[in-house]
Amino acid sequence: xxxxxxxxxxxxxxxxxxxxxxxxxxxxxxxxxxxxxxxxxxxxxxxxxxxxxxxxxxxxxxxxxxxxxxxxxxxxxxxxxxxxxxxxxxxxxxxxxxxxxxxxxxxxxxxxxxxxxxxxxxxxxxxxxxxxxxxxxxxxxxxxxxxxxxxxxxxxxxxxxxxxxxxxxxxxxxxxxxxxxxxxxxxxxxxxxxxxxxxxxxxxxxxxxxxxxxxxxxxxxxxxxxxxxxxxxxxxxxxxxxxxxxxxxxxxxxxxxxxxxxxxxxxxxxxxxxxxxxxxxxxxxxxxxxxxxxxxxxxxxxxxxxxxxxxxxxxxxxxxxxxxxxxxxxxxxxxxxxxxxxxxxxxxxxxxxxxxxxxxxxxxxxxxxxxxxxxxxxxxxxx
Amino acid sequence: xxxxxxxxxxxxxxxxxxxxxxxxxxxxxxxxxxxxxxxxxxxxxxxxxxxxxxxxxxxxxxxxxxxxxxxxxxxxxxxxxxxxxxxxxxxxxxxxxxxxxxxxxxxxxxxxxxxxxxxxxxxxxxxxxxxxxxxxxxxxxxxxxxxxxxxxxxxxxxxxxxxxxxxxxxxxxxxxxxxxxxxxxxxxxxxxxxxxxxxxxxxxxxxxxxxxxxxxxxxxxxxxxxxxxxxxxxxxxxxxxxxxxxxxxxxxxxxxxxxxxxxxxxxxxxxxxxxxxxxxxxxxxxxxxxxxxxxxxxxxxxxxxxxxxxxxxxxxxxxxxxxxxxxxxxxxxxxxxxxxxxxxxxxxxxxxxxxxxxxxxxxxxxxxxxxxxxxxxxxxxxxxxxxxxxxxxxxxxxxxxxxxxxxxxxxxxxxxxxxxxxxxxxxxxxxxxxxxxxxxxxxxxxxxxxxxxxxxxxxxxxxxxxxxxxxxxxxxxxxxxxxxxxxxxxxxxxxxxxxxxxxxxxxxxxxxxxxxxxxx
Numbered sequence: 001x002x003x004x005x006x007x008x009x010x011x012x013x014x015x016x017x018x019x020x021x022x023x024x025x026x027x028x029x030x031x032x033x034x035x036x037x038x039x040x041x042x043x044x045x046x047x048x049x050x051x052x053x054x055x056x057x058x059x060x061x062x063x064x065x066x067x068x069x070x071x072x073x074x075x076x077x078x079x080x081x082x083x084x085x086x087x088x089x090x091x092x093x094x095x096x097x098x099x100x101x102x103x104x105x106x107x108x109x110x111x112x113x114x115x116x117x118x119x120x121x122x123x124x125x126x127x128x129x130x131x132x133x134x135x136x137x138x139x140x141x142x143x144x145x146x147x148x149x150x151x152x153x154x155x156x157x158x159x160x161x162x163x164x165x166x167x168x169x170x171x172x173x174x175x176x177x178x179x180x181x182x183x184x185x186x187x188x189x190x191x192x193x194x195x196x197x198x199x200x201x202x203x204x205x206x207x208x209x210x211x212x213x214x215x216x217x218x219x220x221x222x223x224x225x226x227x228x229x230x231x232x233x234x235x236x237x238x239x240x241x242x243x244x245x246x247x248x249x250x251x252x253x254x255x256x257x258x259x260x261x262x263x264x265x266x267x268x269x270x271x272x273x274x275x276x277x278x279x280x281x282x283x284x285x286x287x288x289x290x291x292x293x294x295x296x297x298x299x300x301x302x303x304x305x306x307x308x309x310x311x312x313x314x315x316x317x318x319x320x321x322x323x324x325x326x327x328x329x330x331x332x333x334x335x336x337x338x339x340x341x342x343x344x345x346x347x348x349x350x351x352x353x354x355x356x357x358x359x360x361x362x363x364x365x366x367x368x369x370x371x372x373x374x375x376x377x378x379x380x381x382x383x
Numbered sequence: 384x385x386x387x388x389x390x391x392x393x394x395x396x397x398x399x400x401x402x403x404x405x406x407x408x409x410x411x412x413x414x415x416x417x418x419x420x421x422x423x424x425x426x427x428x429x430x431x432x433x434x435x436x437x438x439x440x441x442x443x444x445x446x447x448x449x450x451x452x453x454x455x456x457x458x459x460x461x462x463x464x465x466x467x468x469x470x471x472x473x474x475x476x477x478x479x480x481x482x483x484x485x486x487x488x489x490x491x492x493x494x495x496x497x498x499x500x501x502x503x504x505x506x507x508x509x510x511x512x513x514x515x516x517x518x519x520x521x522x523x524x525x526x527x528x529x530x531x532x533x534x535x536x537x538x539x540x541x542x543x544x545x546x547x548x549x550x551x552x553x554x555x556x557x558x559x560x561x562x563x564x565x566x567x568x569x570x571x572x573x574x575x576x577x578x579x580x581x582x583x584x585x586x587x588x589x590x591x592x593x594x595x596x597x598x599x600x601x602x603x604x605x606x607x608x609x610x611x612x613x614x615x616x617x618x619x620x621x622x623x624x625x626x627x628x629x630x631x632x633x634x635x636x637x638x639x640x641x642x643x644x645x646x647x648x649x650x651x652x653x654x655x656x657x658x659x660x661x662x663x664x665x666x667x668x669x670x671x672x673x674x675x676x677x678x679x680x681x682x683x684x685x686x687x688x689x690x691x692x693x694x695x696x697x698x699x700x701x702x703x704x705x706x707x708x709x710x711x712x713x714x715x716x717x718x719x720x721x722x723x724x725x726x727x728x729x730x731x732x733x734x735x736x737x738x739x740x741x742x743x744x745x746x747x748x749x750x751x752x753x754x755x756x757x758x759x760x761x762x763x764x765x766x767x768x769x770x771x772x773x774x775x776x777x778x779x780x781x782x783x784x785x786x787x788x789x790x791x792x793x794x795x796x797x798x799x800x801x802x803x804x805x806x807x808x809x810x811x812x813x814x815x816x817x818x819x820x821x822x823x824x825x826x827x828x829x830x831x832x833x834x835x836x837x838x839x840x841x842x843x844x845x846x847x848x849x850x851x852x853x854x855x856x857x858x859x860x861x862x863x864x865x866x867x868x869x870x871x872x873x874x875x876x877x878x879x880x881x882x883x884x885x886x887x888x889x890x891x892x893x894x895x896x897x898x899x900x901x902x903x
Contacts, residue, residue: 192855312695362688
């Protein structure tokens with residue numbers, strides 16, 4: 001700021017710069033070159049360290065066999081599917097409104113509670129022959145639980161947008177964020193007061209018992225492929241494909257993409273912007289609700305804080321893949337899940353540090369690709 | 384007419400849901416307990432007498448009635464009554480439905496507490512106003528309806544010309560008094576008035592801490608620390624426009640520097656307070672620089688999530704087993720030694736309140752000078768438009784890094800004092816929620832100015848302490864308040880007056896001149 005630098009569009013100034021590198025220009029050039037060099041250097045150091053640790057753990061120490069790696073990969077894929085589903089919600093909303101829907105994790109939490117209560121209620125319904133509804137018709141019960149969970153979360157998402165975000169659409173960027181944070185705190189505490197702070201176990205139907213699964217043999221030892229895990233993974237992939245089809249093929253998807261590009265022009269072309277945004281929140285809420293039900297089926301524990309950590313992780317995943325980009329959120333979610341479960345073992349660090357690892361990966365990726373793995377370079381106005 | 388009734392019914396449905404929600408979180412019990420305490424009963428217990436529940440139901444109805452006529456001034460008297468009646472009736476019907484369900488639960492002895500934790504049989508009996516189920520349901524509906532009608536009568540009375548005139552006169556008087564004070568503080572006696580103000584504030588700051596007792600000193604100190612934090616974050620978010628969500632990490636670095644250098648465990652260094660304070664500030668600033676260097680190309684929400692990640696990294700590292708021998712692990716660090724000044728140890732809350740006040744004054748001074756300097760204007764330029772700022776010759780990377788480092792230094796100061804005052808610091812004090820609290824306070828108060836930050840700190844850190852009575856409902860109310868606040872005053876309680884200078888009416892040199900004169 002101190003040196004009278006030439007105007008970038010001024011040809012004379014440009015020539016000046018080429019002809020005689022003025023003495024006051026020199027330090028600036030040097031520093032920028034230094035910063036440019038710094039990043040590749042950092043990248044090389046990080047890469048070398050990772051290779052070194054991998055060499056140490058995999059070849060020198062040889063701590064884990066193939067069976068352990070399979071187990072870790074399975075759990076990573078499962079949790080990655082859940083993250084991807086939640087991350088899609090963040091990315092959809094961000095793509096259209098450019099706001100972080102901080103309360104999205106809580107929307108998922110209410111889905112998990114809906115699953116908890118509906119399974120509970122199904123268990124109380126007695127059927128003829130000394131068997132309850134949950135185990136008599138498990139498939140119907142699971143489908144019903146998903147319908148209930150997804151509709152609870154979708155309704156919540158709809159009202160969240162209507163009450164807390166819609167009036168703030170023209171406000172400065174930080175204002176809706178604070179409103180979302182407030183909504184998140186409110187929903188958490190409402191759940192705590194309504195359903196009590198204690199942790200609860202979801203009672204799965206017998207065909208999807210937690211812990212049970214197919215046994216496969218990897219290098220001599222048995223690895224359990226849990227039913228709930230396979231179910232969760234397959235269902236999340238199906239939901240992701242469905243969502244992608246909706247966004248790419250349907251009329252609503254076209255409207256959503258148009259609104260994401262330019263609200264005013266979309267409105268001029270006859271797109272109902274308000275209802276499109278509402279529907280986006282409904283879709284993202286439904287996906288979060290499905291994720292919540294899956295969380296309940298697979299992890300089992302449901303309590304009022306259950307949405308917070310997955311919410312933060314899924315947001316990280318969305319950013320990792322490039323926020324506003326649908327395939328990016330899916331890739332980011334899967335990647336984060338796998339890194340989280342396999343990373344600590346592969347690098348030989350304490351498992352308590354798995355979250356550190358995922359955030360470090362995020363920082364490294366963003367250092368080299370500031371708009372995420374698959375993200376397009378957003379225009380100034382969007383950022 | 385038809386639309387009015389439809390609107391009233393819609394309002395009624397909303398309030399009916401609110402009523403059901405309040406019952407399901409036992410909010411009526413809490414209000415009943417408060418009413419009982421107000422009326423002089425010492426120990427009302429968790430579920431007081433039925434008459435307080437009746438009072439709660441009436442109050443709820445009153446609120447419904449007042450809200451039903453909100454923004455409906457132009458209607459005729461009959462329509463107003465009809466509108467409030469239909470709203471009240473809708474709420475009453477919904478409340479009646481809830482009561483019927485509750486009655487069934489009570490009569491059939493369904494043990495529902497596993498599902499909804501507050502619904503004990505005693506609570507249901509009290510919610511049914513201590514009567515038989517049928518009578519209780521009907522009475523609840525009646526009371527809500529009566530309350531709603533009374534509320535609408537209040538609104539109608541309030542809208543009478545005489546009453547409106549009364550409010551208007553009262554408003555004019557207050558305005559006149561405030562105007563006179565403002566005139567006095569601007570006129571030729573303004574120096575005297577400022578002196579009087581300083582003396583009053585100084586008097587409060589010097590004498591109140593000795594009188595208040597330790598609890599209020601604790602609260603006051605907490606608010607002071609959050610003012611420092613808020614000012615620091617204001618430099619980063621409010622002035623230079625970078626959204627940082629992991630701000631509390633810098634606070635943690637300050638606190639842990641103080642703790643590690645001044646506690647008998649785990650290192651037994653005992654450097655004393657002041658060197659540790661300086662080192663804590665320096666280390667925080669350095670960590671701000673180090674975090675900033677690789678991520679300066681990021682903007683907006685990417686920066687937010689990366690800094691959020693940084694905050695979590697610091698917290699998890701402090702908590703993990705890996706560093707237990709170095710930082711005390713999840714148990715934290717205890718018995719941190721307090722400061723010594725002129726040979727006298729700080730041993731009471733009062734001393735620390737003075738220290739914190741000194742810190743707040745220092746932070747405000749630095750903030751004020753920075754804001755009005757060349758650096759501050761560079762920050763504003765970056766905040767408004769980074770590309771344009773760079774095109775006009777502002778070294779954006781340098782100034783952004785500077786903002787991050789200085790903001791972090793403020794947090795280091797607050798953290799060091801905090802650890803020393805509590806004689807303890809642990810990893811869970813530095814969770815994400817704390818960062819969010821600081822961000823909320825500067826936005827609620829009004830971004831980018833000192834009075835706003837102070838007011839925000841009082842609202843967000845002081846109010847929850849005052850609301851201790853509400854116990855579990857505190858955070859619920861806090862969340863709702865944040866949303867309502869953003870909906871009603873998006874610019875914060877005290878909006879910054881800066882944007883005035885951004886109007887493109889004047890030519891650029893004039894703007895420069897104005898800003899320069901503003902600094903004087």
